[in-house]
Amino acid sequence: MYKAPGVYKKYILSEPKVRLPTGVPAFLGLCENAGIAVNQPQPLTHWSEFEQLFGEPLPNSYLAYVVRGFFQNGGSLCYLVRLKDADLNALSEGLAALETLKTIDLVCAPDIMVEPLEKIDPNWVRVMQSAILNHCSRLGDRFAILDSLPRANLEQVQAQRQRLTGDYGALYYPWIRIANGPQESGYFVPPCGHIAGVYARSDERIGVHKAPAHEILEGVLDLEITLTNTQQDELNPENINCLRAFPGRGIRVWGARTLSLKPEWLYVNVRRLFLTVGRWLEMNMADVVFEPNDTRLWANIERELTAYFYDLFQQGMLKGRSPTEAFYVKCDEETNPPESRDVGNVAIEIALAPVVPGEFIIVQIIQSANGITITD
Template identity: 50%
Template sequence: MQNLKPKIPGVSLNHIVPTPESELLTGVPVFFGLASSDNNEPKKLTLRTQFDQYFSQIKGSQSQGYLKNAIKGFFENGGRLCYVVALENNSLDTLKQALEASELLENTDLICVPDIMLASNADEIIKMQQAVLEHCEYVGNRFAILDALNVNDVEKLDWQRKEFSSHYGALYAPWLKVENRPDFIPPCGHVAGIYANSDTTGGVHHAPANIELEDVINLSISLTPTEQEQLNPKNQPGINCIRSFRGRGMRVWGVRTLSPLPEWQYVNVRRLFITFGRWANFNLADTVFEANTFSLWIRLERELSVYCESLWLQGALKGTLGQEAFYVKCDEETNPPENREMGQVVAEVGLAPTVPGEFIQLLLVQSSSGISIK
């Protein structure tokens, strides 16, 4: 290679390769399920075939479990990356401990626990699913994909739906028939793949619905439009139905959360705000412990505005002008003396998602423990 000498004495050429910025990933689930492993640490999978390298079936378990099929369904439907945490048993305490330990995982924003459905009765299933929702609400940066009961009774499904009230999860029915397995399996793994596929092709603000499911040959029940309306009442938690359409295959035909609040009833809207909070923690962490002064407020307002504008340009926010799509406020009004004495910096952000017709407001509060979204 030719050595280029500088023409100006005392001046040298240094070729600096910029360090690429870390990417904020979305559509990355953590799967919890019955399996045995060499250690209890989460395993990172980028191929479905890696599951057998790390895990094996627990000897003497009541069933082979659903974990392996759920992960296969994830990758078959567009998933690219997931983490797997092996559970020694299917108890509530074991699940809670594993959820807490998984908080150290970065770049994960979804939770799937298909083997919850192996619990002995519906009440136990509800308790464990509630624990998953509570975990997602506590960490604030994950969304739960839950499985409906494997029943033919729509009234029983409606009962399960009414047991939940959370902005941080969605419920899916019915169960799926896949090849090389005699029974039906919970849909969460396949749906997680749909989420990942939708994030890749359209962005986290796109609705993960009306996408044909792969690796599915039948449904446990066929829900009618009338039954779907019963399971998706207005301003109440809903169940997203998977339905079969002639000539179009089997598709996720719903995008509702388990929230009773109208502004949080859509999965893509809730996940957009979760991603906003993850972005803030990912990109503004270096502002923690800085002096709570005008210069910090200006910086936060500028960086948040740039990110909000990028969301608007992607089509995540409505409005023909930026001020119709978002606003950012970080000044003396949002940071009165009492807040500064508490060591907090507060930025007020309003976003107008493409589905609801009004601003949804959130507060970013910076403290020594990080940035939280309220």
């Protein structure tokens, strides 16, 4: 209550922007409970919910095991889409059901390889994996985690990779052996669920800008193939992400490359950082739609985005010694000429400097009369 005439200041703090979750996959596959409609995404926050909703794992499905692997590796939220079959039509319908779901940023489909292993057709797998990549690319807000073929040798996984191209996906090799499967000695399953859990764990601990690699795979007993450095020398340049067993260090994700042919989208974390920025823009900039397209709107947009990117810079998601080296935002008369404004467009120019993973650490050892010097 004001008692005397005058001008009084009142500070109103703006509401915080919506927090954008990352590391949230959608798993598409076969499950038992006919009471759950097909192509209806079901959120899960704990492995026990899968058992309650869908019952025991089907003998011709990997879905339960990859979902369990997701939670074992640090995942906290996923969506499950029950498919009516394991063919392309069913997969396409399941992917269509995900199009309006804005809370996911990963897509996994382990059951596209549920046929008896000796009957799996690599060409058919390629068609379905390409459909997943196309889905992610077309929507631009999600990333595909793809599995290698079961029992694949180096030549077979290289042939599989050569038929797959996309900026929004990555391929992981080989399959993993888990406990508590239908076989007492262990059960080999596609790695996508465990990898998705690693993505979620890495995002939560550090951020989406960190490459989801050099991370231990929990709940994994062994690998279908034990790769050597020489073998990975063949696979890594082809952007095949290897899973490796290291004595005394566990089984780890030992690669972070996408399937893209473009150098700027080589690394998973770089692609996912820009993907996340795009999701944030779509979620938080909707309130400027229909505002007068003038200098005040441009200034508001610049201010809003500068604050967001500065926060990313503070979190270490962008590289540079200062914000000006890490990003810039431009929204003015130059980016919005009259002919553009007349048709209702607002153009914003954004540049970001993403953090690239140190994939190759090179140490020089120089021996001289004064001793040995190590430089990096």
